[in-house]
Amino acid sequence: MKNRRVNLLVLLALIPCLLFAQKGEQFDTSPDTIYHFIDSLNQAAFNMKRSKVNQALKLLDSTKSLSIQYKYHQGLSTAYFNEAGIYQQNGFSKRALGIYQMAQENSSRYQDSLNLVKINIQLASYFAEEGKLDEALKLDNESLEISLRKGNKKEVANIKNSIGLIEIKRKNYPKAESLLKEALQISVKEKYIYGQKKAFYNLGLLARVKNDTATARAYFQNSLSLDMLLNDHYGMASNNFQMAEILVQQQRNSDAIELAKSAYSCAVLSGAYNLMTKTATLIRQQYQRSGDLQHTSAWQDTLISVLVTKNENETQYASNFIEIVKDKESQKLTAESEKEKANQRANNQLLIILVGSLMLVVMALMV
Template sequence: MKTIPLIVLILLIIPEKITAQNKQERDSILLIISLTKVDTVKAINYLELSNLTMYNDQKKTFTYLEKADSLYKISKNDKGIAKLYAQKANYYYRLGKIDSARHYLINSVEKSLHAFDTLRAAVIRHNVGILDHYQGNSSSATEIMKTNIPVFKKYKDTLHLANAYLMKGKIAISDGYYNIALKETYSALKLRRSGKDDFRIAEDLLQIGIIYQSTDEHEKAIEILNESAQLYDKTDSDQSRAQALNYMGVSNIKLKNYEHAEENLKNALLISEKLDYKANIARVYFNWGNLELVRKNLPEAIVFFERSLTVWKSIGSPNNESNNLFYIGKTYLAQKKYLQSINYLNQSIAIAESTNDVEILRKAYLEKSLALEGQNKYKESLFSYKKNKVLNDSIFTIERTNATQELKIIFETEKKEQQIALQEKEIVLLEQKAKVSNLQRLLMGIGLLLAILGFYALRQKMKRNNLEKEKVDNELAFKKKELTTHALHLAKKNEVLEGLKQKAREYKTSSTGQSGYQQLIRTINFDLQDENNWENFSKYFHEVHKGFNSKAQQKYPQITTNDLRLMALLKMNLSSKEIANILNISVPGIKKARNRLRKKLGISPKESLEALIISI
């Protein structure tokens, strides 16, 4: 398998630039946590804090994640736990602990599916595919992309659909299918440009630049990588900018632009060390070692290769370890330090055999044969050379097979695209035939439709007439009710006044006028408080306004009998003074009663109490 530059893992959370605004946000989140008593709310906010500190304070990040974990264990919230596991995966990846990152990603997928969140499960599963590809398991990564793409299309998630195309491009690069890789990556770029997402556009351009670099088109690669770096700088994406600068350094080395290459690598290393971005630190050290190697600064080259090897070992990337060991052995060979050279080359060969990295094996056996020849061990040297020859033939066969396979894939893809295009044409023809048929049906149905429309218009007119008549009848009935209510009220008032008039005449001629006057007052009071009088009035009222009390009590069960009396008088549109006289209380008392009623009915002072009661 051809060795290629490894692409950085892009997890769910994009790095943020730590600013004063982030500090304010952390303070606000901590305040929310201190005030809330809801465990899930606390847990969500601890995850937010871990996101803010992920790239500048690993200890705090771990503390926040552990607090969120303990809270989610209590609440058993599957969606929340899925997010927690995804964030833990990001944390462990940042530490270079790939196996731990993969473990939490898989758990996150399971929790998301358990919570019936298919889309989120696909998003996280995508990251498992990235890790699998990162560790050389392209077949697993391919299967994951095949599973995910239909899900993203179903949910019309263009962001993650583009990510899947980008990942297919990465897999094609690792398989040596550069034409397919370019096509898949440009498919991703097309989706990105439609969304005007500068960060994602830069991501796609980075991969396109790497493809051109892999096919030795270094000037084109530098042009595209430079555009990618500028977009990363524009979006404050320092981690990704460091990658672009690193790859620009590689192409500048190939073009023998050594000063530019050193500047690229120096800037990439500065950013990567600031962010503690281990994978890119390892890549920069390796490329700097190559720079010193071509400059013939061999001791310096070994120093950089050793540094790169140390970081790759801490991360756990066998292919990169094997590659670094090979270059250290190659550099010692250039110094004619044959024993050291063979030692490192043997280590490289051992790892390459375990990972089946034919490209490294081929190169390592050739360098080993030269080192053995330098020790005058010609027989062993010949053996290593023969191994190199066999591997060369094998690689040539693989390359031919890959080329044939790529052409086959391209042919089959184009064939499928042609079939789809043909099917689309057939669909268009069928739709056109259907339109002609529909037009005929339309013409045949116009006469019937006109008849139906005429009948419908007549029916609607009759319906409108009936509605207007019903409206007039209702208005007339309402006015009759109002008139009846007014007449009842007037009759009651006249009845009371007539009784008072008669009593006054009697007391005028009576010798006990004073006592009669007191009796008259008691009679008036009795009349005002007489329950029978109210019951008679209530009887008349309900004959006019049927069902008022039952509707009111059903809608507002908290109202009392006194409330109903007040509501009845308000429905008659009486003034507060008139209501006060009837209920034998003061006008201020009526105002208080109205306020109490408003509260029970749940209306504000700005809303009309009378309008609400009249509507019942």
């Protein structure tokens, strides 16, 4: 009993010693563990962007903060890349461009060639949409050279898909077809589903401009099947819209309306305002042609609502774009402070565990 009391007194004396000894110590977490966690968050956000846009953006906010806090430059570029992709997908191309350029700047500064290739491909896509085909091709060729040197076959497939689209715009159809089929072949060999579905979709676009509607529909259907496998609502909306337009050309108005409605539903789920606008316009036009005034009016209201919401968001994003840069700087300034707070919280949790364990031992000795 005497020895037990001595042990009890010793343990009680140790508690304040442990508290003071623990105070000021830093919570040590392996950088590799943190980086892996950030990479996982980025991948989760990338997967979510196809169907859960708001959740993806919130996740990317956390990823950016962690990347800055732990000076993980590659993780920050990836987060910017994913964020820009969401805005581009949803039709806010100007905001997307600004964020892509921030990602490009960050990747160039820290010689992150892996992300730089991905970013340049998307910038090339933006320039191609703006009609700046020479600038787009220059970026894609630079990216292709890097990817071939690094042996990154999936990115090679992505770049060939991108250049193929540029060649379609330049009406160089034989070269476009060759590039897109190469992209498809590489993607199949690498079991790269995203590359496959993009190649099928782009080959469908090529077949459409060549007025080969049967081949185009087959390609879009193949792409749609892979989109469904990926749960990619944006891709599903795009493919269904293309096939609906083909049905309109064939004067199959009822079928076109049903497929366009499916495209619209998928566009809503992905938050893609440009696709929502296109599909709502197509549906309204088909109802108008058939003389269905009630449905024409209803879809006119839907179209107006979509356009108003899109314009409101564009205005908000334009006026708040400076906040992106401000946020970037403020995150840098507060990174160390946040790290200290995080370490202190971790220390406090560790102290609670230590004290709790000691108290359990004390109680056992008192029995």
